[in-house]
Amino acid sequence: xxxxxxxxxxxxxxxxxxxxxxxxxxxxxxxxxxxxxxxxxxxxxxxxxxxxxxxxxxxxxxxxxxxxxxxxxxxxxxxxxxxxxxxxxxxxxxxxxxxxxxxxxxxxxxxxxxxxxxxxxxxxxxxxxxxxxxxxxxxxxxxxxxxxxxxxxxxxxxxxxxxxxxxxxxxxxxx
Numbered sequence: 001x002x003x004x005x006x007x008x009x010x011x012x013x014x015x016x017x018x019x020x021x022x023x024x025x026x027x028x029x030x031x032x033x034x035x036x037x038x039x040x041x042x043x044x045x046x047x048x049x050x051x052x053x054x055x056x057x058x059x060x061x062x063x064x065x066x067x068x069x070x071x072x073x074x075x076x077x078x079x080x081x082x083x084x085x086x087x088x089x090x091x092x093x094x095x096x097x098x099x100x101x102x103x104x105x106x107x108x109x110x111x112x113x114x115x116x117x118x119x120x121x122x123x124x125x126x127x128x129x130x131x132x133x134x135x136x137x138x139x140x141x142x143x144x145x146x147x148x149x150x151x152x153x154x155x156x157x158x159x160x161x162x163x164x165x166x167x168x169x170x171x172x173x174x175x
Contacts, residue, residue, distance in 0.1 A: 034048055035048070045089065046089070046091075046115070046119070047082075047085075049072075049074075049082050050082055050085060050086055050089075050091070051119060052072060053068065053072060053079070053082050053083065053086065053092075053106075054086070054091060054092070054108060054112060054115070054116045054119070055116065055119075055120075056068065056071050056072065057092065057106060057107060057108045057112075058108060058113065058116045058120070061107065062095065062097075062105040062106065062107035063105060063106055063107075064097070064103055064104065064105050064106075065079060065080065065083070065104070065106060068083075068106055083106050086112065090109055090111045090112070091108065091109060091111060091112030091115055092106055092107065092108055092109060092112050093106070093107060093109050094106055095107055
């Protein structure tokens with residue numbers, strides 16, 4: 001007579017299969033999303049890493065290099081190269097903190113804010129096109145699921161990136 005697997009084993013097996021599927025789906029999604037129409041969205045000479053840094057500065061305003069590195073899940077040395085490139089392109093500048101002259105912050109220049117506004121407009125148009133292919137219930141379910149996934153990531157110890165921002169977060173040619 002065949003024995004039934006214990007409930008725990010089935011649940012563990014389901015969880016393992018779901019974890020594999022989540023990894024495959026997220027990897028494919030991130031690759032397609034991150035590099036979709038990159039030249040038209042990120043204006044050709046802005047890399048994906050530079051685009052992310054610009055979006056963060058546009059969202060929260062000036063940040064110290066340490067705070068920005070933490071938000072980007074990058075080591076400060078890696079972020080320094082990204083910010084250097086943004087400065088050379090006239091998109092960002094390092095300025096002294098108004099509250100502590102020993103501290104330097106990174107902020108977008110007016111040209112950087114204008115470039116970001118154009119990128120954001122193109123990104124929103126692209127997102128609307130993708131979401132338009134889904135029905136209202138699917139869109140709502142997708143967004144709810146993504147919010148829950150973000151909550152779960154944030155609830156697993158605070159950060160979705162390794163401590164200190166070190167790890168496989170960017171490639172040298174990407175920076």
